[in-house]
Amino acid sequence: MKYIAKKTCALIITLFIVSLLAFLAFQIIPGDPTTDMLGTEATEEARQALRQELGLDRPVLVRYFDWLRGFVRGDMGESYNYRMPVGDMLADKLPVTALLTLLSFAFTIALSVPLGIWAGSTESRIMDLSITALDQIIMSVPPFFIGMLACYFLGNVLKLFVPGNFVSYTVSWSQCLGYLALPALAIAIPRIAMTVKMLRSSIQSQLQQDYVRTSRSRGSSREKILRRHVLKNALIPVISFLAVSAAEIMTGSIIIEQVFTIPGVSRLLLASISNRDFPVVQAIVVVMAAWIVIVNFVADLLYQLADPRIRRL
Amino acid sequence: MKKRADAFLFAGGAISFIMVCVIVMGWFWTPYDPTAMDAGAKFSHPSLQHLLGTDNFGRDIFSRVVDGAGTSFVIALCVVAIGCVAGIIIGSLCGYYGGLPDLILTRVCDSITAFPAFLLALVIVTVAGPGTENIILALGILFIPSFARIVRSEFARCRELNYIKSAKIMGAGGFRIMFRHILPNTLPVLFSAVTIGFNNAVLSEASMSFLGIGIQPPYASLGSMLSDSQSFLYSAPWYALGTGGAIVLLILGFSLLGEGLQLKR
Numbered sequence: 001m002k003y004i005a006k007k008t009c010a011l012i013i014t015l016f017i018v019s020l021l022a023f024l025a026f027q028i029i030p031g032d033p034t035t036d037m038l039g040t041e042a043t044e045e046a047r048q049a050l051r052q053e054l055g056l057d058r059p060v061l062v063r064y065f066d067w068l069r070g071f072v073r074g075d076m077g078e079s080y081n082y083r084m085p086v087g088d089m090l091a092d093k094l095p096v097t098a099l100l101t102l103l104s105f106a107f108t109i110a111l112s113v114p115l116g117i118w119a120g121s122t123e124s125r126i127m128d129l130s131i132t133a134l135d136q137i138i139m140s141v142p143p144f145f146i147g148m149l150a151c152y153f154l155g156n157v158l159k160l161f162v163p164g165n166f167v168s169y170t171v172s173w174s175q176c177l178g179y180l181a182l183p184a185l186a187i188a189i190p191r192i193a194m195t196v197k198m199l200r201s202s203i204q205s206q207l208q209q210d211y212v213r214t215s216r217s218r219g220s221s222r223e224k225i226l227r228r229h230v231l232k233n234a235l236i237p238v239i240s241f242l243a244v245s246a247a248e249i250m251t252g253s254i255i256i257e258q259v260f261t262i263p264g265v266s267r268l269l270l271a272s273i274s275n276r277d278f279p280v281v282q283a284i285v286v287v288m289a290a291w292i293v294i295v296n297f298v299a300d301l302l303y304q305l306a307d308p309r310i311r312r313l
Numbered sequence: 314m315k316k317r318a319d320a321f322l323f324a325g326g327a328i329s330f331i332m333v334c335v336i337v338m339g340w341f342w343t344p345y346d347p348t349a350m351d352a353g354a355k356f357s358h359p360s361l362q363h364l365l366g367t368d369n370f371g372r373d374i375f376s377r378v379v380d381g382a383g384t385s386f387v388i389a390l391c392v393v394a395i396g397c398v399a400g401i402i403i404g405s406l407c408g409y410y411g412g413l414p415d416l417i418l419t420r421v422c423d424s425i426t427a428f429p430a431f432l433l434a435l436v437i438v439t440v441a442g443p444g445t446e447n448i449i450l451a452l453g454i455l456f457i458p459s460f461a462r463i464v465r466s467e468f469a470r471c472r473e474l475n476y477i478k479s480a481k482i483m484g485a486g487g488f489r490i491m492f493r494h495i496l497p498n499t500l501p502v503l504f505s506a507v508t509i510g511f512n513n514a515v516l517s518e519a520s521m522s523f524l525g526i527g528i529q530p531p532y533a534s535l536g537s538m539l540s541d542s543q544s545f546l547y548s549a550p551w552y553a554l555g556t557g558g559a560i561v562l563l564i565l566g567f568s569l570l571g572e573g574l575q576l577k578r
Contacts, residue, residue, distance in 0.1 A: 022436070025436050025440060026436075026439075026440065028440070129317070132317070136321075136565065136568060136569055136572060137565060139568060140512075140561050140564040140565035140568055141557075141561050142516055142519060142520070142557075142560060142561075142564075144520070144523055144539070145539065145553075145557040145560065145561065148539070148542075148543065148546065148553050148557065149557070151546060152546050152547075152550050152553065156546065156547050156550075247427075247428065247429045247432075248429055250429070251429045251431040251432060251520075254524075255520050255523060255524060258523070258524060258540075258543075259543065266524075269435075270524055270525060270526060273435070273438065273439045273443075273526055274443075274525075274526070276439070278439070281435075281436075281439050285432065285435070285436055288432055289428065289432070292427070292428060292429075292432075296427065
C-alpha cells in the first residue's frame with residue numbers, strides 16, 4: 001500500500017513536470033504567434049489587441065497555471081489558426097488514435113508472450129538459429145513499410161480490403177476494428193520480434209540458473225519447471241520492456257495513420273506543426289506524454305506484484 | 314555462441330559493406346541523374362536500363378534510391394557523431410568525478426530516455442522548424458543520453474580498478490586517465506552502442522521525413538521518397554519496394570553487426 005501511495009505521488013509530480021516542460025517548450029520559441037496569424041503587415045495595435053485576446057501579455061507562469069487548470073477540466077485552449085477550442089478539434093480524432101494504439105499494444109502482448117515462451121523453450125538448434133535470424137530481419141523493417149506492403153499485397157493485389165475505406169466506431173464497432181486490425185498488426189510486428197528476442201534470452205538465461213538444475217535433479221519435469229519457476233522470473237524484465245513498447249507503439253500509430261489514411265490525430269498534428277499552431281501541438285504532446293507516464297506507472301505496479309523485492313528499494 | 318557471433322558479424326559486415334560502397338559510389342556516379350526527368354519513360358517497369366524502373370516524372374528510381382540512401386546515411390552518421398561525442402564527454406566526466414552533478418545529469422538523462430525520441434524530436438522540429446540541420450540537431454541531442462549513460466557506467470566501473478589507481482600514483486592527470494586509460498577500454502561497449510544508435514537514427518529520420526517534417530524538398534531521403542511512392546503504390550509498386558528495401562538493408566546490416574559485437578563480448 002505504501003509503495004502504491006509513493007508511486008502515485010511520483011506519478012502526479014511527473015505529470016506536473018511533463019506538462020510544465022511541454023508548456024515552456026512552446027513559450028521559448030523565437031518569433032511571435034501574432035505575426036504568423038496576422039501577417040507581417042499588421043499594425044502594432046492590432047497585434048497588441050490580439051495578444052491581449054490570446055492572453056499572451058501575461059507572465060508565463062500565470063498562463064501555465066491557467067492552461068493547466070483548463071486542461072484538467074478538459075479545456076485544452078484555442079487553436080491559433082482555426083480559432084476553435086482544441087478540445088473540439090481533437091474530440092473525434094483522439095479516440096481513433098487511442099483505439100489503434102491500444103489494439104496494437106494488445107496484439108503485441110497477446111502474440112509476443114506465447115511466441116517468446118515457445119521460442120525460449122525450444123531445444124532444437126536449427127529452430128533456434130532460424131528464430132534468431134528471422135527476428136533480426138523482422139526487427140529491421142520499419143512499421144510504415146510493413147503497412148505499405150500490406151496495403152499493396154493485401155489491398156491492391158489480393159483485394160482483401162480497400163485501403164482508405166475507414167469506418168468510424170460510431171457507425172460500426174466491428175467494421176472499425178476490422179479496418180484497424182491490419183495497421184495495428186503492422187505496428188506490432190517489429191515490436192513482437194523485439195519482445196520475443198528479449199523474452200527468449202531471458203528464459204534461456206533463467207534455464208541456466210542453479211535452481212533449475214536442482215529442481216531437475218529432484219525429479220521435476222522440464223515443462224513443470226518452466227511453468228512454475230522459470231516463467232515467473234523470466235517475465236519480469238519483459239514487463240518494463242513492454243512499457244517502453246507502449247510509447248513506441250503510440251508514435252508508430254501516428255505514422256501508420258498516414259499509410260492507411262486513418263482519421264486520427266496524425267494529419268491534424270502535422271498540419272499544426274507546419275502552421276505553427278502551437279496550442280494544438282502542445283495539447284497532443286501533453287496527452288501523449290500523459291499516456292507514456294501512466295503506462296510506466298502501471299508497469300511499475302505490475303513489476304512489484306511480480307517481484308516483491310522491488311518494494312524494499 | 315562464438316560461431317553464431319561470427320556468422321552475424323560476417324552477414325552484417327557484408328550487407329553494410331555493400332550498402333556503404335553503393336552509397337559512396339552514388340556520391341560520384343549514378344546510372345542516371347537522380348533529378349533528370351524523362352517524360353517518355355514514365356512508370357517504366359524494372360528493366361536492364363532502369364534497374365528499379367522509373368517514377369511519375371520518368372526519373373530513374375535506382376539512382377534516386379542511391380542518392381536518398383546517401384542522404385539518410387549522412388544524416389544518421391551526423392546524429393550518431395553528435396550523440397556519441399557529447400555522450401562521451403558528459404558520461405566520462407559524470408562517471409569519473411561523480412558527485413552531485415552526476416546525480417542530476419543521470420536523472421535528466423533517465424527522464425529523457427523514458428520518452429520516445431520521436432515525440433521529443435517532434436517538439437524540437439515544431440519549435441525550430443523542419444529542415445536538414447534541425448533534424449540532425451534534434452535527433453543528435455536526443456541521442457546524447459543513451460550514449461552518456463553507457464559511457465558513465467563504464468567509467469564508474471573502471472574508476473576503482475587497480476590500473477587507474479596506479480596511474481594516479483604515477484601522477485597522471487584527470488584528463489589523461491579519462492581519455493588515455495579508461496576510454497580505450499570502453500570501446501567494445503561503445504561500438505555496439507554506435508550500431509544500435511545508427512539504426513535508431515536511420516529509423517527516426519525515415520519516420521520524420523515520411524511524415525513530411527524531416528528533410529524538405531528539393532532534398533530527398535529514403536523516408537521522404539517512401540512517402541512520395543505511396544501515391545503510386547498501385548501504378549509503380551517497385552518505387553515503394555526499392556526505397557523500403559533500401560531502408561531495410563541499411564538497418565539490417567548494422568543491426569546484425571551490432572548483434573554480432575554484443576555476442577562477441
